[in-house]
Amino acid sequence: xxxxxxxxxxxxxxxxxxxxxxITAAVxxxxxxxDACSRPAARIWAAARAVVVDGAAARALxxxxxxxxxxxxxxxxxxxxxxxxxxxxxxxxxxxxxxxxLTLPGHADQLVRGLSDPGGHAGVSGSRGAVLAVVGGRGGAxxxxxxxxxxxxxxxxxxxxxxxxxxxxxxxxxAEGAAGLRWPDIQVQDGKLDWAAVCEALxxxxxxxxxxxxxxxxxxxxxxxxxxxxxxRFGGVTVVCDLPGVHTDAxxxxxxxxxLVVVVATCDVRSCAAxxxxxxxxxxxxxxxxxxxxxxxxxxxxxxxxxxAVGLPLLTTMRPxxxxxxxxxxxxxxxGSRSPLGRAAREILDVLAGAHREPSGxxx
Numbered sequence: 001x002x003x004x005x006x007x008x009x010x011x012x013x014x015x016x017x018x019x020x021x022x023i024t025a026a027v028x029x030x031x032x033x034x035d036a037c038s039r040p041a042a043r044i045w046a047a048a049r050a051v052v053v054d055g056a057a058a059r060a061l062x063x064x065x066x067x068x069x070x071x072x073x074x075x076x077x078x079x080x081x082x083x084x085x086x087x088x089x090x091x092x093x094x095x096x097x098x099x100x101x102l103t104l105p106g107h108a109d110q111l112v113r114g115l116s117d118p119g120g121h122a123g124v125s126g127s128r129g130a131v132l133a134v135v136g137g138r139g140g141a142x143x144x145x146x147x148x149x150x151x152x153x154x155x156x157x158x159x160x161x162x163x164x165x166x167x168x169x170x171x172x173x174x175a176e177g178a179a180g181l182r183w184p185d186i187q188v189q190d191g192k193l194d195w196a197a198v199c200e201a202l203x204x205x206x207x208x209x210x211x212x213x214x215x216x217x218x219x220x221x222x223x224x225x226x227x228x229x230x231x232x233r234f235g236g237v238t239v240v241c242d243l244p245g246v247h248t249d250a251x252x253x254x255x256x257x258x259x260l261v262v263v264v265a266t267c268d269v270r271s272c273a274a275x276x277x278x279x280x281x282x283x284x285x286x287x288x289x290x291x292x293x294x295x296x297x298x299x300x301x302x303x304x305x306x307x308x309a310v311g312l313p314l315l316t317t318m319r320p321x322x323x324x325x326x327x328x329x330x331x332x333x334x335x336g337s338r339s340p341l342g343r344a345a346r347e348i349l350d351v352l353a354g355a356h357r358e359p360s361g362x363x364x
């Protein structure tokens with residue numbers, strides 16, 4: 001008898017079982033079908049070559065104390081261009097560490113590739129992504145807006161809303177109606193997340209995966225923030241974290257991880273005083289802290305004087321963005337070729353590139 005680990009399945013649909021038998025035969029192994037409502041023994045769960053479950057089984061497994069493992073796939077029956085899986089299935093797929101949610105038979109080729117090289121194909125990039133943390137020098141400084149501009153200025157990014165009372169950063173991008181998971185939908189157990197599965201589960205807008213809050217307050221667990229950050233970084237994607245003014249445990253996790261911490265401040269005396277009080281607390285967690293000063297300066301305060309008083313390096317200054325409020329109300333943030341927000345964001349990304357190459361040195 002062959003001792004090659006086989007594929008473990010928990011599928012309630014007989015048609016899906018038959019499809020899995022065809023796929024595993026193509027891979028050169030066999031499937032062991034357990035009842036979809038059963039709880040697999042820890043030894044069988046860990047020893048299987050891969051695990052394939054349907055949506056109902058994924059939801060059941062999400063509340064079981066099973067060891068996190070690689071090569072877990074969630075499958076559904078239907079056409080690839082049909083309705084996306086519901087949020088409960090997407091949330092469960094993240095909780096159990098699934099590498100992908102696939103529709104069969106349309107995505108059979110992807111599952112064949114996954115079972116041929118279990119655990120070694122998804123979320124792997126030639127480079128490691130960087131982490132940016134953005135915080136306001138005081139309330140209303142425009143930190144969330146600048147975080148969104150940074151994410152828009154990247155080819156691929158994860159924009160992570162870590163303010164539990166922000167109302168949802170998806171609103172800034174006009175993505176409040178986009179399908180996908182928000183923080184209240186997500187529970188993450190200990191272990192690694194797969195970036196391909198995360199990217200599929202989150203709302204997407206113009207190349208940005210958005211991990212947003214909602215219109216009600218919620219808590220963000222630091223372990224969950226760290227797991228999503230690591231998934232994106234090891235997938236080669238830059239993470240932009242929008243931090244709250246009051247530092248939560250999740251915000252501190254982001255600060256500790258960040259390659260560069262950006263403080264956004266308006267150019268006025270009150271903002272200077274508030275940012276001066278904030279700067280030492282940030283520097284105690286991460287030395288790579290720099291300042292973005294946003295105009296206008298109603299009292300004529302110079303940005304260089306502002307930075308000197310605060311004690312942080314000045315990364316860039318930013319003129320007011322024309323027609324910003326109207327654009328945000330109607331379509332969400334967009335960045336034109338002459339956008340002051342876009343120019344400032346690109347300058348910060350240039351600084352980040354240097355900080356990411358030399359993570360032990362100061363950013364500016």
